[in-house]
Amino acid sequence: xxxxxxxxxxxxxxxxxxxxxxxxxxxxxxxxxxxxxxxxxxxxxxxxxxxxxxxxxxxxxxxxxxxxxxxxxxxxxxxxxxxxxxxxxxxxxxxxxxxxxxxxxxxxxxxxxxxxxxxxxxxxxxxxxxxxxxxxxxxxxxxxxxxxxxxxxxxxxxxxxxxxxxxxxxxxxxxxxxxxxxxxxxxxxxxxxxxxxxxxxxxxxxxxxxxxxxxxxxxxxxxxxxxxxxxxxxxxxxxxxxxxxxxxxxxxxxxxxxxxxxxxxxxxxxxxxxxxxxxxxxxxxxxxxxxxxxxxxxxxxxxxxxxxxxxxxxxxxxxxxxxxxxxxxxxxxxxxxxxxxxxxxxxxxxxxxxxxxxxxxxxxxxxxxxxxxxxxxxxxxxxxxxxxxxxxxxxxxxxxxxxxxxxxxxxxxxxxxxxxxxxxxxxxxxxxxxxxxxxxxxxxxxxxxxxxxxxxxxxxxxxxxxxxxxxxxxxxxxxxxxxxxxxxxxxxxxxxxxxxxxxxxxxxxxxxxxxxxxxxxxxxxxxxxxxxxxxxxxxxxxxxxxxxxxxxxxxxxxxxxxxxxxxxxxxxxxxxxxxxxxxxxxxxxxxxxxxxxxxxxxxxxxxxxxxxxxxxxxxxxxxxxxxxxxxxxxxxxxxxxxxxxxxxxxxxxxxxxxxxxxxxxxxxxxxxxxxxxxxxxxxxxxxxxxxxxxxxxxxxxxxxxxxxxxxxxxxxxxxxxxxxxxxxxxxxxxxxxxxxxxx
Amino acid sequence: xxxxxxxxxxxxxxxxxxxxxxxxxxxxxxxxxxxxxxxxxxxxxxxxxxxxxxxxxxxxxxxxxxxxxxxxxxxxxxxxxxxxxxxxxxxxxxxxxxxxxxxxxxxxxxxxxxxxxxxxxxxxxxxxxxxxxxxxxxxxxxxxxxxxxxxxx
Numbered sequence: 038x039x040x041x042x043x044x045x046x047x048x049x050x051x052x053x054x055x056x057x058x059x060x061x062x063x064x065x066x067x068x069x070x071x072x073x074x075x076x077x078x079x080x081x082x083x084x085x086x087x088x089x090x091x092x093x094x095x096x097x098x099x100x101x102x103x104x105x106x107x108x109x110x111x112x113x114x115x116x117x118x119x120x121x122x123x124x125x126x127x128x129x130x131x132x133x134x135x136x137x138x139x140x141x142x143x144x145x146x147x148x149x150x151x152x153x154x155x156x157x158x159x160x161x162x163x164x165x166x167x168x169x170x171x172x173x174x175x176x177x178x179x180x181x182x183x184x185x186x187x188x189x190x191x192x193x194x195x196x197x198x199x200x201x202x203x204x205x206x207x208x209x210x211x212x213x214x215x216x217x218x219x220x221x222x223x224x225x226x227x228x229x230x231x232x233x234x235x236x237x238x239x240x241x242x243x244x245x246x247x248x249x250x251x252x253x254x255x256x257x258x259x260x261x262x263x264x265x266x267x268x269x270x271x272x273x274x275x276x277x278x279x280x281x282x283x284x285x286x287x288x289x290x291x292x293x294x295x296x297x298x299x300x301x302x303x304x305x306x307x308x309x310x311x312x313x314x315x316x317x318x319x320x321x322x323x324x325x326x327x328x329x330x331x332x333x334x335x336x337x338x339x340x341x342x343x344x345x346x347x348x349x350x351x352x353x354x355x356x357x358x359x360x361x362x363x364x365x366x367x368x369x370x371x372x373x374x375x376x377x378x379x380x381x382x383x384x385x386x387x388x389x390x391x392x393x394x395x396x397x398x399x400x401x402x403x404x405x406x407x408x409x410x411x412x413x414x415x416x417x418x419x420x421x422x423x424x425x426x427x428x429x430x431x432x433x434x435x436x437x438x439x440x441x442x443x444x445x446x447x448x449x450x451x452x453x454x455x456x457x458x459x460x461x462x463x464x465x466x467x468x469x470x471x472x473x474x475x476x477x478x479x480x481x482x483x484x485x486x487x488x489x490x491x492x493x494x495x496x497x498x499x500x501x502x503x504x505x506x507x508x509x510x511x512x513x514x515x516x517x518x519x520x521x522x523x524x525x526x527x528x529x530x531x532x533x534x535x536x537x538x539x540x541x542x543x544x545x546x547x548x549x550x551x552x553x554x555x556x557x558x559x560x561x562x563x564x565x566x567x568x569x570x571x572x573x574x575x576x577x578x579x580x581x582x583x584x585x586x587x588x589x590x591x592x593x594x595x596x597x598x599x600x601x602x603x604x605x606x607x608x609x610x611x612x613x614x615x616x617x618x619x620x621x622x623x624x625x626x627x628x629x630x631x632x633x634x635x636x637x638x639x640x641x642x643x644x645x646x647x648x649x650x651x652x653x654x655x656x657x658x659x660x661x662x663x664x665x666x667x668x669x670x671x672x673x674x675x676x677x678x679x680x681x682x683x684x685x686x687x688x689x690x691x692x693x694x695x696x697x698x699x700x701x702x703x704x705x706x707x708x709x710x711x712x713x714x715x716x717x718x719x720x721x722x723x724x725x726x727x728x729x730x731x732x733x734x735x736x737x738x739x740x741x742x743x744x745x746x747x748x749x750x751x752x753x754x755x756x757x758x759x760x761x762x763x764x765x766x767x768x769x770x771x772x773x774x775x776x777x778x779x780x
Numbered sequence: 781x782x783x784x785x786x787x788x789x790x791x792x793x794x795x796x797x798x799x800x801x802x803x804x805x806x807x808x809x810x811x812x813x814x815x816x817x818x819x820x821x822x823x824x825x826x827x828x829x830x831x832x833x834x835x836x837x838x839x840x841x842x843x844x845x846x847x848x849x850x851x852x853x854x855x856x857x858x859x860x861x862x863x864x865x866x867x868x869x870x871x872x873x874x875x876x877x878x879x880x881x882x883x884x885x886x887x888x889x890x891x892x893x894x895x896x897x898x899x900x901x902x903x904x905x906x907x908x909x910x911x912x913x914x915x916x917x918x919x920x921x922x923x924x925x926x927x928x929x930x931x932x933x
Contacts, residue, residue, distance in 0.1 A: 113878025113915045240874045247879040248867040250815015250855030254880060257814040265809075290781060290798050328797075329818075330805035402819055402827055402880040402914045451817075451880030452914045483820040673874050677917060681877055684916035707824035707912065714909045718918035 052164070053171055053220050054079040062098040063175075063212035067168045095124060095172055101196050101209030103128065104136045110423050111139065111243075112453030114736040115674035116157045118242045120165060122670055123158075126234040127169025127227060130196040130208070137242040139447055158670060158732045159639055170224040179215035180206045195233075229668070229729050238673035243449060253449040255406045255420035256480065263408070264293055265329045266469050266479040267336035269322040270489050273700030274550045275350065276343040277319035286324055286338040291331030295339070296323050298468045305435040305464070312431065314551055315461045315491055319346065323469055329480050336482075347549045349700035352395065352495065355519060358546045359497045362517035363391065368542035372528035372600075375538035377503075380511035384503030388577050392500070392566035393761040395694040396519075397493035397555055398702075400712060403451020404486040405462040408478040409470035411436070416443045416467065420478075421450035421457055428460035432467040455554035459491045484705040492695060493555030494519040494548075498566040502574050503538075509574070509589065511538040514567075516559075518545050520552040523559040526602055530560075530636055532567075534601045535589040550697060556685065557737040560637040561744075562762065565690060568633035568745025573758060582749075583621065583632055587612060603636035610726060611643040611663045618724050619645035619661035629655070631750025633742035638734030640666040641726075644683065646719070646746035648754045654771050655754040657687060657719040657747055662739055664723065667730035679739045680721040686743030688713025694763050711765075784844050788813065789857025797844055804828045804839040807854060815855035815883045819912070826911030829884040830854050836891035855883035858890060866890045869928035877915035885911045889925045897933050899925070 053067045056079035066079035083096070096104040105124055111117035121137045173193060180198040181188035183206070190201040196208045246253050271277060283295040299320035306313040322339050326332035381387060407420035416438055422428055422445075429445040432438070450457060466479040481489070496518040503511035512532055516522055522543035533539060555561060575582035590612075593605035612634050615621065624630050627649055634643035647659040660683050669675045692711040696703045704710040723739075744762065752758050757770040764771065781796045788811060795810045802821075807813040807830070816839055819827030823841035830839045831853040858864045862871070866889050876882045885908065892899070892907040899907070904925050913921065 113876075115877070238874075240871065241876055241879070243879060244871050244874065244876065245862055247876050247882050248855075248870045248886060249859075249862045250813070250883045252814045254817075256818060259812070259814075328805060328809040330801050330809065333821075334800075400914055402817070402825070402878065402912065404818065450878060452878045454914070480818075483822075483825075677874065677877055677920060680919050681916040684918060685914075688916060706822055707820045708822055712912050712914065713916065713918075714912060715918045715922060716905045716909045718916060721919055 053168065055175065055216050055220060056081050057213055057216040058082060058096065061213065062096060062209075063216045065095045065168070065172050067093055067095075067164075095128070095168070097172070097176070097208055097212045099209045099212060101134065101207045102136065103130050103134055103196070103208075104138060106138050110425065110447050110450060110453070110457075112421075112423060112450040112457065114157070114453075115241070115671065115678060117449075118239055118674055119158060119670040120161055121242070122234050122239055123162065123165040124169040126232050127166045128173050129193040129233070132234050132237075132239055134196055139449070159734055162731050166226050167224065170226050171220060174221050174224045175215040175218055176208050176211055178218055178221065179211040183211065183214065235668065235670050236672065239671050240673065254403050254451050255408070255448040256403055256451070258408050258419050258448055258478065260410070260476050263476040263478060264325050264327060264473075265332040266466065266477050267324045267326070267332035267482070268465060268479060268485070269324070269336055269339050269341055270485065271317065271319050271343055272488065273343070273349050274697070275345060275347045275700040277346040278322065279342040279344040281322050281339055281341040283322065283324070283339050285340070286335040289331065289335040289338060291327040292335045293325045293327065294473065296325065296469070296472055297321065298323055298465065298472065301435050301468045301471065302464060305431065308434065309431070312464070315459045315553070316464055321465070325469075325473060325477065332480070333482055350548055350550060351698050352696040355495050355546070355548070355697075356393075359393075359495065359517040359519070362544040362546060363497055363499045363515055365544070368515065368544045369522070371523070371525065371541045371543055372533060373540045374533075377511045377513050377538045377540045380505070380538035381501070381503045381513075384505050384511060386504045386577060387501065388570070388574050389499065389501040390570055390573065390760060392498045392562070392569065394496050394562045395696060395762065396495050396550070396552070397689060397693045398487045398490045398695050398710070399452070399454040399456035399555060400487065400710070401450075401452030401454060401456055404481040404483055405456070406478060406480045407462045407466040408476065409466040410476040411467065411470040411474060414442065418443065418445040418463060418467065419448065420463070421448050422460045422463055423450070423453050423457040424460055428463040431460070431464060435464060436467060436471050454556045455558065456491060458554055461491070483707070487695070487705045487710065488702050490695075491551045491553040493558075493561065494521065494552035496559070496562055498563060500566060500570045502570070504578055507578065509536050512536040512540075514541045516541075516543040518543070519548045519550065521545060523563070527559055527563070529600045529602045531603050531608065532589055534593040534596050534598055550700070557637060557740045560635065560741040561686070561689070564633065564635040564637070564741030565744035565748060565762070568635065568742060569748045569758065569760075572632070572749045572752065583612060583616060586634060603641065607641045607665050607726075608634065608636060611641045611665050614724060614726065615643035615645050615661060615663040618663060618722070619647070621645055628658075629750050629754035631746045631748065631753060633745035633749060635738070635742040635745075637741055638736075638738045640664060640733045640735065640738040642738050642742055644739070644742045644746040646743075646750040648747070648750040650754060650773055653773050655751050655773070657717075657750065659720045659722065660687070660743065660746065661722045662724070663726065664735070664739060665726040665728070665730075666735045666738065667728065667732040669725050670732060672725065675725065675735055676723045678735050679723040682737065682739030683721045683743045684713060684718045686740035687719065687747050688717070690744030690747060690762050691717065691764050694766070785848055786844070786852060787850070788852045789854060795844065799843060799845040801844045802840050803830070803842045803844060803847055803852070806844050807839060813854050813856050817880055817884060819881070819884075825881070826888060827881045827884040829887040829911065831887060831891055834891065834894065836888045855887060858886070864890065865931035866893065866924070866928040869924040869931060873920050873924040873927060875917055875920040875924050877917050881911060881913045885913065885921055889921075889928060893925070893929055893932055897929060899929060
């Protein structure tokens with residue numbers, strides 16, 4: 038149940054080590070999510086920080102300055118700011134004394150250095166607090182020894198320790214003694230009311246570098262002698278390289294060499310067949326040049342011939358195939374309560390609707406890129422990736438190297454949205470660097486990035502509900518998807534538990550078009566489908582659409598079904614808050630509202646979209662968004678995430694579509710692929726529920742309900758329901774009927 | 781390869797590149813001014829925005845041969861230390877999420893506010909609409925432009 042607070046227990050000795058720094062000061066290495074090896078020792082100088090046993094470090098200098106080497110990939114979700122805030126609060130220093138650096142990543146002994154699933158803060162909360170509190174206790178213990186007093190009588194504030202008689206010592210003055218002490222087994226965490234940093238606004242820790250254009254991102258990384266690689270990949274899914282002629286490319290300015298890769302990738306695929314799905318088995322032609330532009334230009338001059346390795350697929354076929362799956366009977370049942378067949382047979386009324394969505398590319402603003410330098414003694418990898426340990430391990434395996442030879446450094450990342458989970462580009466650049474033995478960076482053009490994606494799959498939902506005696510008695514959700522189906526928790530989201538006869542069935546079609554996680558996987562479309570459906574169901578039943586949702590939640594309260602993921606109490610509270618904050622039902626004339634609520638990534642969200650009519654078409658002006666994600670670490674950053682998630686959800690529901698013809702995407706750049714811009718972006722008003730639940734996800738949960746809230750508002754404004762995304766493809770539905778304008 | 785003389789952020793640079801090389805890549809790969817970002821290469825996203833003689837332009841779509849004798853300003857040249865009112869507004873509002881598009885946003889906003897110091901809501905949205913932000917930090921970009929206009933007037 039989402040109400041449960043995690044009660045993790047740690048042995049401090051097992052996950053922390055300390056050492057004196059050679060230049061003075063204390064270094065605390067900690068492993069957030071698993072124990073350190075018994076022989077692990079924290080390094081004694083910063084040059085040799087190694088992340089084999091510790092995935093993050095705190096340095097406290099003799100002048101009291103605190104540096105936190107933040108462990109998780111920063112893709113714009115804000116953890117480089119918020120995770121160190123948690124440590125700093127328990128350490129009891131002032132936030133402006135803290136400097137944050139991105140931790141380097143190595144390969145061996147850590148488990149969750151991933152940006153994905155909105156889980157960094159939820160899973161890091163307890164260990165990050167323990168880490169800060171343990172460091173604080175060691176400093177207090179050192180001061181207490183010096184004063185000859187009981188540590189429990191000492192207090193701390195903003196990096197200063199005060200003795201019972203009022204003497205003070207700064208943290209920096211006792212760090213060298215603290216480094217000699219044992220790591221305490223038991224430490225006391227702060228009471229929530231005593232937080233001084235958590236819950237306060239902190240700016241993005243990289244703000245000064247961002248606004249002045251300092252090198253931060255993978256694309257900005259450069260070392261002496263580095264060359265650039267542009268890769269010619271099969272233009273269509275299903276094709277492989279037959280032959281190529283690079284004579285012209287080789288003669289172009291700055292071109293150093295033209296090679297092919299693929300052999301090592303295929304060897305890796307032989308050992309791990311799953312990798313084929315992200316990397317492909319074709320040979321690829323690689324142009325190596327002195328500059329990015331020269332590499333990109335010469336890549337276009339490579340004449341390649343392709344042959345069909347497997348069927349070249351098109352969106353039109355997928356459309357028919359997915360409909361066929363929904364109409365058919367080849368489903369896996371993920372959850373079944375009661376007897377839907379019987380309940381539908383006995384129902385007074387039935388509503389059935391089908392919802393359809395296309396493939397979507399991630400379109401991170403920073404195109405995929407990665408650096409590698411391979412020598413006989415090491416493999417140095419640098420760049421933006423959401424799953425550093427996974428990729429470093431795969432590189433070691435592909436190149437036949439020891440994991441300890443791999444050093445992977447993360448840069449700041451120009452967006453992730455799931456795309457950088459896959460790291461196919463890391464494997465590519467490693468194979469290139471292993472071949473040419475020069476420091477090299479592979480850079481995708483925008484067209485490469487969009488055409489060689491790992492997409493949100495096309496997906497269809499069919500939802501059927503039965504009503505008897507004014508109650509919803511049956512609910513049947515069917516999913517037909519390309520390549521993969523919803524993950525196992527989703528069937529236990531709302532309305533699971535609320536409807537007696539309930540079933541979730543899924544079916545899939547295996548395509549050669551690569552697909553994967555895209556911000557809020559599955560729920561990014563499912564929430565729109567279900568929330569549109571509930572709206573229509575309420576209309577059919579002639580009941581209040583919000584009250585219907587609240588009524589259903591009552592049945593879940595006190596449930597003993599521990600599979601149920603959401604909390605009906607917390608959901609009811611966000612719904613009521615959204616009603617109040619948005620002025621639901623009290624909107625002025627000419628404003629049409631749509632409601633949606635959703636649970637995912639352990640957070641509960643409700644949204645109200647306000648739509649007005651401009652030039653005969655509905656326009657989203659404002660979205661009120663209420664979020665329960667437990668304790669909010671950094672409200673300033675959290676609001677930014679929530680606002681962005683809502684607008685991202687609306688943008689893709691309105692405009693997002695990647696269609697395929699003969700295995701090739703029909704748009705590969707922003708001239709034909711439309712992202713939402715400032716003019717279409719509504720004002721988003723975000724409210725967080727105030728409570729003391731442990732923090733949960735925020736990078737994703739505000740996105741899923743946004744499309745549903747907008748679709749429901751469009752219905753209120755135009756009388757039309759839209760069952761397919763993107764909405765902009767149906768201009769006839771985005772019009773107010775003329776007689777209404779005239780009337 | 782021909783040699784071109786470029787004036788970037790007040791400094792004169794001599795670069796040897798082929799004539800069709802976009803300004804973007806001269807800045808990034810030859811002059812190590814990497815604050816100007818690559819996003820699309822076809823002037824559709826705005827991440828590569830710089831000023832040429834004070835006008836906001838897409839550096840991916842201008843070739844080096846078109847720029848001799850012009851004054852080019854990049855994000856690095858907007859101020860020595862991030863003190864330009866537009867940069868300060870971006871900081872105060874805490875605009876960025878991933879941050880990648882923001883130097884282009886700042887350059888578009890700066891040139892716009894030079895021309896129109898007291899913009900309306902509609903004018904801000906029209907001026908900024910061509911700069912895409914995949915994180916959709918549009919509400920904050922808007923507020924920062926508004927705040928910068930107040931700072932500058």
